[in-house]
Amino acid sequence: MKIGEQILKILNKNYEASSKIHTRYQQYDLVFKTDEKGRPILLFLGRLDEKGNIKGERFARRLKEDTSGNMIKDHWEHKGKAT
Template sequence: MKIGEKLLKVLNKKYPPSEFVAVRFERYDLAIKTDSDGDAVVLFIGKANQEGVVKGNRFSRVLVKDASGKVLKDHWDHKGKT
């Protein structure tokens, strides 16, 4: 599974810092873990069960910034099924 342009727009938004955020995207349920700046760093995409646990795929973000906050690296890695 690849992350498309529409989903990247959702993931590039700012969210509350250091939280898990549940979002609905088209036919998928998303669980997004954010860092201290409010950027998405972990993504679970699939279908949520009754407890809210998302079964599907897990992605991890490589986000490297310099001291001034300029983004040096930014890409998502597929980590497998969850």
């Protein structure tokens, strides 16, 4: 499964550092965690259940920077089912 372009636009923004963000896009509920710079690094995509957990898919972001802080690699990996 790939992440769609519209969801990537949401994920390419910066948010509050080291936080958990809940949002909705069309029929999907999105929950993502941010790193110390406010970039989303862990994504849960699917439907919220009655306990507040996402039933769907889990993705992790791989970010790699060189010594001067320039981005070398920015890639989302599908990690499987989220329960």
